[in-house]
Amino acid sequence: MRVALAQIDPTLGDVDANFELARETIAEARGRGADLVVFPELSLTGYALGQISDEVSIEVQDERITSLAEEAGETSIVLGFHEDGGGIRTYNSAAYFEDGSLVHLHRKLYLPTYGVFEERKLFSPGQSMRAFGAKFGRMAILICNDAWQPALGFLAVQDGARVLLIPTSSADSRFPGEMDTTEYWYDITRFYARMLECYVVFVNRVGKEGELAFWGSSHVMDPWGNVITEAALYKKDMVTADLDLKSVLQRRRRVPLLREARLGFLNRELNRLVEEGGDL
DSSP states (O other): OEEEEEEOOOOTTOHHHHHHHHHHHHHHHHHTTOSEEEOOTTTTTOSOGGGOOSOOOBOTTOHHHHHHHHHHTTSEEEEEEEEEOSTTOEEEEEEEEETTEEEEEEEOSOOOOSTTOOHHHHOOOOOOOOOEEETTEEEEEOOGGGGGSHHHHHHHHHTTOSEEEEEEOOBSOSSTTTOOHHHHHHHHHHHHHHHTTSEEEEEEOEEEETTEEEEBOOEEEOTTSOEEEEOOBSSOEEEEEEOOTHHHHHHHHHSOOGGGOOHHHHHHHHHHHIIIIIOO
């Protein structure tokens, strides 16, 4: 499977322009022989939605999304957008389309609300973490801050995922001198690749929105924690990587970490912690 990492610079609040950018990007990726194109978090709407007054949420069945998925043909796509969930709830969502049809919708579960981040004010949290079957193999999606909760990656691979797709809008560190966000992300993706024995596809955006400067450096880790492709820092870019999903099974056979999970034991201990007040 050849995956294309679409490191783009969406325009905040200009949904139509971002659809056109996505259309052009998919065409370029198809020209490079991509089987899957992964876009960053909120690629159709922009990230800092609290800075605009317009309502830009869209339904996953929006005819523009449907048209984009159909035009992609045999090339699968992952789109990030502000989802109108019906009623009063909206979500920070990523949708996986295959052969023009929706296969999976992930709603971001962990919404940062500190410093300049205000996602919990804008979105409702998702309520499920599921791997899903694609024609290339079983995968899962974690949106940005989801990946800072290691339990989610663990759940995804225990549900059969061989690839973790991580669409992201990661900006420069809010803690200069103490925390290098770029370095942290490489540590996170390498940890997942090695300990969860899977491919990790990290797709970050670039550009600026207010105080936020997005740094890009999208990359893919193989199941041994090696970087096999990497995009530029702070520049629009597209890179591709060829993933051999059979190698995931070979890796897991040689070092069977995931078989040692003891889910029943973990379930008992988690229930104990919940009963002791550990659930928010």
